[in-house]
Amino acid sequence: MEKQEKIKILYVDDEINNLTGFKASFRMNYNIMIAVNATDAMQHLSAHPDIRVIFCDQRMPGKTGVQFFEEIRSRYPKPIRILLTGYTDIDSVIDSINLGNVFRYVKKPWADDDILGAINEANKFYVSNSLLAVKNEELQRAYDELDKFSYSVTHDMRGPLLSVLGAIEAAQHMDDISDIRKMLMMMKDSVRNLDDFIQSIHDYYNLNRGELEIKEIDFNELVEEQIKIFNFTYLTSDVTFNTNIIQKETFRGDILSVKLILNNLLSNAFKYQRKDNKNKTVDLNILVENGYAVIDVIDNGVGIAENYLGDIFNMFFRASTQEVGSGFGLYNVKAAVTKLNGKITVNSEINKGTHFKVLVQNK
Amino acid sequence: MSAQIPNFIIIDDSRLDCFIAEKIIQNSGTYSSVKSYMEATVAYEAIKNGNIGDDSIITIIILDIQMPVMNGFQFVEAFEKLPKETQAKFAIFLFSSSINENDKNRLGNYPSIIRFYSKPISKDTVAQIIEQV
Numbered sequence: 001m002e003k004q005e006k007i008k009i010l011y012v013d014d015e016i017n018n019l020t021g022f023k024a025s026f027r028m029n030y031n032i033m034i035a036v037n038a039t040d041a042m043q044h045l046s047a048h049p050d051i052r053v054i055f056c057d058q059r060m061p062g063k064t065g066v067q068f069f070e071e072i073r074s075r076y077p078k079p080i081r082i083l084l085t086g087y088t089d090i091d092s093v094i095d096s097i098n099l100g101n102v103f104r105y106v107k108k109p110w111a112d113d114d115i116l117g118a119i120n121e122a123n124k125f126y127v128s129n130s131l132l133a134v135k136n137e138e139l140q141r142a143y144d145e146l147d148k149f150s151y152s153v154t155h156d157m158r159g160p161l162l163s164v165l166g167a168i169e170a171a172q173h174m175d176d177i178s179d180i181r182k183m184l185m186m187m188k189d190s191v192r193n194l195d196d197f198i199q200s201i202h203d204y205y206n207l208n209r210g211e212l213e214i215k216e217i218d219f220n221e222l223v224e225e226q227i228k229i230f231n232f233t234y235l236t237s238d239v240t241f242n243t244n245i246i247q248k249e250t251f252r253g254d255i256l257s258v259k260l261i262l263n264n265l266l267s268n269a270f271k272y273q274r275k276d277n278k279n280k281t282v283d284l285n286i287l288v289e290n291g292y293a294v295i296d297v298i299d300n301g302v303g304i305a306e307n308y309l310g311d312i313f314n315m316f317f318r319a320s321t322q323e324v325g326s327g328f329g330l331y332n333v334k335a336a337v338t339k340l341n342g343k344i345t346v347n348s349e350i351n352k353g354t355h356f357k358v359l360v361q362n363k
Numbered sequence: 364m365s366a367q368i369p370n371f372i373i374i375d376d377s378r379l380d381c382f383i384a385e386k387i388i389q390n391s392g393t394y395s396s397v398k399s400y401m402e403a404t405v406a407y408e409a410i411k412n413g414n415i416g417d418d419s420i421i422t423i424i425i426l427d428i429q430m431p432v433m434n435g436f437q438f439v440e441a442f443e444k445l446p447k448e449t450q451a452k453f454a455i456f457l458f459s460s461s462i463n464e465n466d467k468n469r470l471g472n473y474p475s476i477i478r479f480y481s482k483p484i485s486k487d488t489v490a491q492i493i494e495q496v
Binding site for chain 2: 154155158161165166170173179186189319
């Protein structure tokens with residue numbers, strides 16, 4: 001049989017005989033904890049937050065079972081509460097069940113089957129409650145994200161469009177052809193910005209909803225491909241691009257995520273250069289060995305201020321006005337790294353440069 | 364009010380939007396000077412240090428809301444802490460491509476914002492702005 005952790009059950013009763021009897025009957029199947037009074041019970045509850053079911057005797061000196069349940073309910077809402085009682089107490093039991101303090105009751109003296117049935121039902125209820133709580137939390141997170149998302153998407157998509165619209169309007173009154181050319185170049189940036197943004201949304205969707213597709217990755221090939229992409233985009237820029245790729249073993253991973261990570265980190269490294277720097281460089285080092293791929297992207301560009309480092313992976317955060325950016329790139333990088341069970345770290349110094357290190361496990 | 368022609372400064376992180384606003388203001392003919400800032404922090408420092416702003420002519424600030432590092436609202440907050448004599452040299456007009464309800468409700472909290480306009484800026488907007496100062 002598969003070894004599974006036993007469900008934790010707490011039984012509170014002032015009669016020692018009942019406690020030992022209960023424990024003897026059910027300890028094979030469950031992890032039974034016993035308490036002779038409320039104080040002991042509280043100790044168990046605080047030491048074991050994963051107790052799933054609490055049985056409590058109604059008639060105890062000082063405090064009734066109903067009172068005990070009422071007391072612990074707000075502090076320990078998760079365990080399912082079951083009352084053990086004789087018929088004479090039935091009125092208080094009914095009230096208690098109606099108030100929601102007690103899940104059900106088992107009459108005393110109990111039969112083993114009644115207890116087992118009660119545990120079974122209570123456990124099912126506990127499990128579905130826990131699942132529901134997790135789902136609720138996920139849903140709340142998704143809602144919050146959607147709120148932020150829809151506002152920023154409207155802004156980031158309309159922004160470049162309205163800029164272009166404004167430019168067309170302004171061009172109606174411009175006679176100087178060199179001014180118009182200048183403006184056309186800026187319009188091109190604006191359109192490219194919008195296109196990048198739409199591409200990022202696509203990446204975002206894939207990362208959050210798409211399945212991993214594990215394939216063999218040849219990093220040399222992948223980097224060749226990236227160089228081609230960047231030669232197109234940054235053809236005119238004077239950045240020296242150095243690559244050092246050492247792949248000692250076959251690497252398996254989700255190629256789309258790896259591409260996204262490389263593409264975003266490299267494009268940032270190229271973009272955020274210091275304009276007055278004579279020796280602009282971007283270094284890409286990849287080392288694949290011992291079941292890991294380590295990717296370093298290093299530039300000697302503008303750097304990121306220390307107080308922004310904590311925010312750079314947040315959605316829509318932008319630390320610089322130097323270049324057009326969607327505030328989406330590093331958020332997606334982080335999501336991709338997380339999806340691959342990897343790690344990303346950053347070191348940066350203003351006007352010295354930035355170093356991103358990504359560690360991804362071989363599948 | 365005297366018939367003096369205002370100065371303009373534009374604070375917007377989009378190079379194109381700055382350029383458009385400059386051109387439209389220049390085409391209107393009703394300006395003494397026009398200058399763009401792509402970083403709100405730089406504009407703020409210049410105002411604080413008295414490098415921009417004129418004692419005799421009002422300076423109109425065309426201000427974008429969504430900007431990295433210091434956004435339009437943060438700029439206004441900092442601006443409203445400056446001495447009254449400094450503030451009096453400027454008139455702020457807020458611009459954005461979109462505004463959410465939250466931001467709309469915030470407008471009332473800032474007495475120095477004269478009006479909000481949707482982007483893009485047009486020659487009619489510039490004419491309206493000049494009428495208001």
